[in-house]
Amino acid sequence: MRNLPSILGGDKVREKPFPRRITMGAEEKKAVQDVMESDVLSAFFGSPGELFLGGPKIKEFENNWARDFGFKYAISVNSWTSGLIIALGSVGIEPGDEVICSSYTMSASASCCFFYGAIPVFADINPRNYCIDPESFEKLITPRTKAIIVVHLFGGVADMDAILDIAKKHNIKVIEDAAQAPGVKYKGRPVGCLGDIGGYSLNYHKHIHTGEGGMLATNDPEIAKIARAIRNHGENTIETESPENFVNYVGGNFRLTELQAAIGIEQLKKLNKYVVTRQSLAFRFTEGLNKIKGLNADQNDLENNAYYLYPFKYDRKVIGLSRNLFVKAVLAELPDPIDFEDTALAGGYLKPLYLNPIYQRQIAIGKKGFPFNLNKGVKYDYSKGISPVAERLYERELVLSPLIREPLEFSDIDDILTAINKVVNSAGQIREAFPEVNDDIVDYV
């Protein structure tokens, strides 16, 4: 039964569960305990004064982050979704402005626009790095285009030189969504801070985390000032600042707590180690995959990648199985995952964003078409086919592994590769048993 694929009743390649990720060590527990002893769980105060910028742990966390990454202003927030909303506000986005977004990313990378009545316009991606294709970006520019949100997807890096050049030529602000790429460098400079403003997510699933949270990054003192105002009820500070230089003064409560900042200080110390582990596991994965005809991981830039997820391309014509059946058969060879973090392979990532009802039906806010109806006579195109690369990857060609993290070892990656090889070698048998499974479209968790 060893050679019979497990999806057809044979033995699995591996029964033993993959090791779980343990994120909170003695250091984080002690740091939380210290804040508990102080009894000050958050020191933020929403009006002018010393505590407008938060308490001691917030300040220490932000200073350490800016120092380690090598940029000027790190501004903590209670999620990276909040960070994206703040980023748009701090570069002066207004109702009716168009913002170029990636088609292939998590929803918040585009829905942040709606908080300012701005309209996301979707660019296709470069299939090599899964990030916005500069050519597609340039074609979508109109006199109403005010910003681009560049996502460094899966931990890789976008074509930043080309994007920054185009943006400069057209006076477009550049916001970087580096939620999945903390600690990655582009030509020696930290991703997240190459444009006007950017930042990182600190939710539980990310390389390092504070439960929920995020960090904004900028080198521009004016942008930093507005971002800090929006984070903390900026409308209350309008008397003490110089309102004539300010836009988007309305703020929210987007503040991180002292408890989370204390955890973040300890997590930050571990980031580099985690990224290096992921890179070496990815190297092993790539070596094994590239020996298999029909699978291709060549596009991965091993040295400039934080590998939030490990992506590779799948060619159904060569392998002879639909992508989804391939993924299902490989998963059958491995221990049942407890959650997403333990899942060896997943197909497709997220549906290109414009295919979701919010864009298809243009119903972002209210029922009258706001903000898509703000520019008289302008129609926005969200039809299937506008981003062929993203659609193709989602439907047929992309496979991802979330199992590219500590404390996995090479032997764990080798087991995944053995499972993949077993399925590839038994593709004919599997196809015969599942003639009806030709669908490739899947919703990835």
Ligand SMILES: Cc1ncc(COP(=O)(O)O)c(C=O)c1O
């Ligand atoms: C690319 C990207 N952008 C934005 C977000 C939103 O971040 P958060 O969950 O911290 O709000 C995520 C989170 O998964 C993400 O992956």
